[in-house]
Amino acid sequence: MKRALITGIRGQDGAYLASFLLEKGYEVIGADRRNGADSNWRLKELGIDKDVKTIYMDLLELTNIIRVLEKTKPDEIYNLAAQSYVAVSFEQPIFTSEVNAIGVARLLEAVRLVNPRLKFYQASSSEMFGQTKTVYQDENTPFYPKSPYGISKLFGHWTTVNYREAYDMFACCGICFNHESPLRGLEFVTRKITYSLAEIKYGLRERLILGNLEAKRDWGYAPEYVEAMWLMLQAGRADDYVVATGETHSVKEFLEIAAEIADFKIKWAKRKNMLIGIDEKKGKAIIKVADELRRPAEVSELRGNAQKIKKILGWQPQVKFEELVGKMMQADLRRLKNAARKRKTY
Numbered sequence: 001m002k003r004a005l006i007t008g009i010r011g012q013d014g015a016y017l018a019s020f021l022l023e024k025g026y027e028v029i030g031a032d033r034r035n036g037a038d039s040n041w042r043l044k045e046l047g048i049d050k051d052v053k054t055i056y057m058d059l060l061e062l063t064n065i066i067r068v069l070e071k072t073k074p075d076e077i078y079n080l081a082a083q084s085y086v087a088v089s090f091e092q093p094i095f096t097s098e099v100n101a102i103g104v105a106r107l108l109e110a111v112r113l114v115n116p117r118l119k120f121y122q123a124s125s126s127e128m129f130g131q132t133k134t135v136y137q138d139e140n141t142p143f144y145p146k147s148p149y150g151i152s153k154l155f156g157h158w159t160t161v162n163y164r165e166a167y168d169m170f171a172c173c174g175i176c177f178n179h180e181s182p183l184r185g186l187e188f189v190t191r192k193i194t195y196s197l198a199e200i201k202y203g204l205r206e207r208l209i210l211g212n213l214e215a216k217r218d219w220g221y222a223p224e225y226v227e228a229m230w231l232m233l234q235a236g237r238a239d240d241y242v243v244a245t246g247e248t249h250s251v252k253e254f255l256e257i258a259a260e261i262a263d264f265k266i267k268w269a270k271r272k273n274m275l276i277g278i279d280e281k282k283g284k285a286i287i288k289v290a291d292e293l294r295r296p297a298e299v300s301e302l303r304g305n306a307q308k309i310k311k312i313l314g315w316q317p318q319v320k321f322e323e324l325v326g327k328m329m330q331a332d333l334r335r336l337k338n339a340a341r342k343r344k345t346y
């Protein structure tokens with residue numbers, strides 16, 4: 001039986017990866033930084049909270065990481081832990097770098113010390129491409145990050161590449177484009193939209209306030225992306241791969257499809273120079289676009305070319321954009337319907 005250690009076990013990808021590896025017969029150990037919140041809901045929702053063993057480990061604490069590696073002796077490590085929210089990285093650039101950049105160096109140093117033969121996956125990000133000039137981004141596209149988050153991820157990325165080259169470690173980076181699901185954090189725009197629309201529908205909220213509706217992302221379905229992570233560590237040779245759908249859509253498109261599924265009919269209007277989305281069925285303004293939610297620097301469009309992983313590892317996404325929006329919107333309608341009955345939020 002193989003043993004995997006997953007950092008970021010309580011996040012979206014940690015939960016799906018744990019479920020995927022348990023299905024494959026792995027023993028799964030989740031590294032939990034113990035933040036005090038009841039953040040076990042994703043593992044509970046997937047019905048695996050009793051099957052994943054957890055251990056306290058924080059990427060800020062080197063000796064803690066070393067002890068955890070000595071104690072758990074994993075065959076594979078998936079480093080999914082991060083301060084993963086771009087907007088917060090502008091407010092907390094130093095903390096973001098401590099976790100996402102130096103945290104990767106701490107972890108790799110610990111691996112080098114304890115067992116340099118174990119396999120290591122690093123969660124790199126399409127945000128590293130940032131202000132890209134190419135229509136599609138692949139493994140050879142130059143990086144130009146536009147946020148402290150993107151910069152910190154680039155450090156983690158190059159550190160992983162360097163440990164592979166310098167110490168012959170089996171270390172891979174998945175350069176993942178945005179991937180979403182009903183388990184996505186509420187701060188990210190997709191889930192913020194589906195959750196808030198469901199709240200509005202059931203009378204638990206008045207309106208949804210958003211920032212830049214024109215930004216475009218290559219949005220995929222998270223459970224498919226965790227399979228790509230696993231495939232990388234099963235390959236004959238360690239390498240880096242772009243993981244993406246190859247399609248790009250705007251925040252506005254996501255919003256309009258989600259609104260239609262939730263049975264709203266949005267008409268756009270301008271009031272006092274502010275863009276407003278009115279539900280034509282009820283004649284109520286339910287969406288506002290606020291300049292305060294715009295970022296100091298923005299990545300306007302991303303679209304990945306995942307030919308390499310398709311060709312070498314046979315990975316290909318199946319879930320299309322509209323289906324993804326549908327899965328997320330339906331899940332939040334189901335959750336909020338129950339909450340509305342009890343008159344409390346989910």
Ligand code: NDP
Pocket residue numbers: 007008009010011012013014031032033034035039057058059060079080081082083084085099123124125126175176177178179180185
């Ligand atoms: P989440 O934000 O849902 O999960 C991140 C996890 O990291 C959380 O469980 C969090 O713990 C944990 N964490 C944060 N700081 C520390 C720390 N100091 N020590 C240990 N653990 C810590 O992210 P996702 O699951 O969506 O993403 C997984 C990884 O993939 C992240 O690294 C992200 O940056 C990267 N990525 C994600 C993409 C996406 O679209 N989802 C795209 C590209 C890359 P807690 O629960 O206690 O807060």
Ligand code: GDP
Pocket residue numbers: 086087127178187188189190192209210211212213215216217251293294295298299
């Ligand atoms: P990111 O691509 O990792 O930054 O993922 P997000 O889901 O946080 O943001 C995707 C895009 O949506 C970015 O270009 C944001 O500027 C844009 N966006 C517009 N309104 C919002 C909002 O209210 N919240 C978030 N998180 N993003 C928003």
